[in-house]
Amino acid sequence: MAIGTKTLAPSELDTFEDQRLVEELRKAKEELFNLRFQSATGQLDSHGRIRAVKRDIARLYTVIRERELGIRATPAPVEKATKARKTKAAKSDDDAAAKEEAE
Numbered sequence: 001m002a003i004g005t006k007t008l009a010p011s012e013l014d015t016f017e018d019q020r021l022v023e024e025l026r027k028a029k030e031e032l033f034n035l036r037f038q039s040a041t042g043q044l045d046s047h048g049r050i051r052a053v054k055r056d057i058a059r060l061y062t063v064i065r066e067r068e069l070g071i072r073a074t075p076a077p078v079e080k081a082t083k084a085r086k087t088k089a090a091k092s093d094d095d096a097a098a099k100e101e102a103e
Contacts, residue, residue: 008056013063015075025060028053 008024016024032053038044066072 005052005056008059010059010063013059014072016063017075017077018064018067021060021064025057025064028057028060032057 008028013021032050035044035050035053039047039050044050063072067074
């Protein structure tokens with residue numbers, strides 16, 4: 001990645017959840033709008049930044065589409081420790097339900 005944002009490296013995008021990808025895409029589009037507005041009014045200092053933001057947008061769209069098609073793996077959701085533990089009453093209810101299904 002020669003040009004673009006260092007925080008949006010393809011290897012780092014793999015760790016983002018879908019919602020965060022959409023949020024990053026929204027931010028990048030907003031930045032591109034602001035850069036184009038600055039360019040039209042003659043206030044833009046770095047024209048290379050427009051190209052970098054466009055590449056970031058394309059990179060985000062690619063990752064989102066690859067996840068839709070199943071080409072790229074979606075990160076596994078992290079479970080909370082409180083949900084992983086079951087109380088004794090819940091375990092006995094699960095055992096009773098399993099026995100009823102077996103009969």
